[in-house]
Amino acid sequence: MNQKLGRASIKPEYPVYILNSASIVGTKEGQGPMGLLFDKIGNDDMFGGKTWEEAESTLQKEAVGLALQKADLRPEEISYIFAGDLLGQSMASSFGVSSYKMPMFGVYGACSTCGETLTLGTMSIAGGFAEKCVCVTSSHFASAEKEFRFPLEYGNQRPLSATWTVTGSGAFVLGAYSGSGVQKARARITGMTVGKIVDYGLKDSMNMGACMAPAAADTLEQHFADFSSRPEEYDKIITGDLGKVGQRVLTDLLCDRGYDISDRHMDCGLEIFDAQSQDTHAGGSGCGCSAVTLSAYILKQLQEKNWKKVLFMPTGALLSKTSFNEGMSVPGIAHALVIESLE
Numbered sequence: 001m002n003q004k005l006g007r008a009s010i011k012p013e014y015p016v017y018i019l020n021s022a023s024i025v026g027t028k029e030g031q032g033p034m035g036l037l038f039d040k041i042g043n044d045d046m047f048g049g050k051t052w053e054e055a056e057s058t059l060q061k062e063a064v065g066l067a068l069q070k071a072d073l074r075p076e077e078i079s080y081i082f083a084g085d086l087l088g089q090s091m092a093s094s095f096g097v098s099s100y101k102m103p104m105f106g107v108y109g110a111c112s113t114c115g116e117t118l119t120l121g122t123m124s125i126a127g128g129f130a131e132k133c134v135c136v137t138s139s140h141f142a143s144a145e146k147e148f149r150f151p152l153e154y155g156n157q158r159p160l161s162a163t164w165t166v167t168g169s170g171a172f173v174l175g176a177y178s179g180s181g182v183q184k185a186r187a188r189i190t191g192m193t194v195g196k197i198v199d200y201g202l203k204d205s206m207n208m209g210a211c212m213a214p215a216a217a218d219t220l221e222q223h224f225a226d227f228s229s230r231p232e233e234y235d236k237i238i239t240g241d242l243g244k245v246g247q248r249v250l251t252d253l254l255c256d257r258g259y260d261i262s263d264r265h266m267d268c269g270l271e272i273f274d275a276q277s278q279d280t281h282a283g284g285s286g287c288g289c290s291a292v293t294l295s296a297y298i299l300k301q302l303q304e305k306n307w308k309k310v311l312f313m314p315t316g317a318l319l320s321k322t323s324f325n326e327g328m329s330v331p332g333i334a335h336a337l338v339i340e341s342l343e
Contacts, residue, residue, distance in 0.1 A: 170291025209246025
């Protein structure tokens with residue numbers, strides 16, 4: 001069966017299942033609205049490490065270990081691990097998952113990395129190249145600030161359009177169809193739309209929601225065209241970390257193209273923190289934002305049949321400190337997955 005659909009989408013012949021998952025977050029995230037849903041909340045954001053980067057590696061290591069434990073699997077039973085983060089040369093992933101000795105694909109999609117790893121893992125299983133895969137990503141407020149903006153000691157002022165990088169890691173174990181065994185799974189992935197780089201020429205790294213929103217609109221429009229679907233077919237259309245500013249830009253762009261998602265759009269960055277009691281300005285962001293929200297909250301809603309079908313679409317701003325310092329724009333990308341409850 002040809003599993004390619006339209007210009008940029010994939011519809012697996014058989015669903016690929018999210019067998020289990022794990023979410024580990026920092027102290028600020030644990031104090032937010034979803035605090036009771038996360039598998040583990042750190043006592044402090046160093047997670048026993050000596051540096052912020054070491055702390056983020058520990059996040060990934062523990063998230064993968066916990067996801068495997070919950071799925072009752074050993075590392076040697078995993079065909080491939082797809083891992084990525086925001087740091088230079090994906091160092092959090094390289095040091096975080098090395099002890100598991102799994103065949104690894106390093107992935108970088110900025111804050112869309114959760115969507116990219118899940119897409120690649122699903123493709124590998126649906127194509128018959130793997131039986132089980134692990135997909136993991138992470139971010140850390142302090143390591144990301146040092147990588148892309150300023151060290152915390154500098155104490156720079158953040159504009160209201162800025163988002164707060166989530167300290168957290170989400171890990172997912174994917175598996176192929178296996179009859180009655182899939183009834184223990186959390187949900188199933190039934191479709192994917194791969195995003196392309198969209199660049200509107202915006203250069204404000206403190207307003208990444210606006211930089212990423214055009215890519216989210218482009219991927220959504222492509223998804224609706226490829227699947228011949230409409231927004232009302234999904235209980236929720238969920239973006240990764242557009243925040244307040246990006247959400248408004250996305251809904252406006254889609255309205256101009258004939259799609260109204262305002263009654264079913266949800267942004268992980270707006271859900272993970274309490275806007276009234278936690279000062280995060282425009283909301284949350286980072287690779288870990290959509291990953292931990294998917295594991296802790298979205299999959300729970302699907303398991304409990306509160307939602308039957310969602311479109312999960314992490315968004316990424318493809319900038320580096322080099323490109324920013326050289327005056328280049330901030331392109332965006334977004335990858336979408338159709339995730340459904342079990343029949």
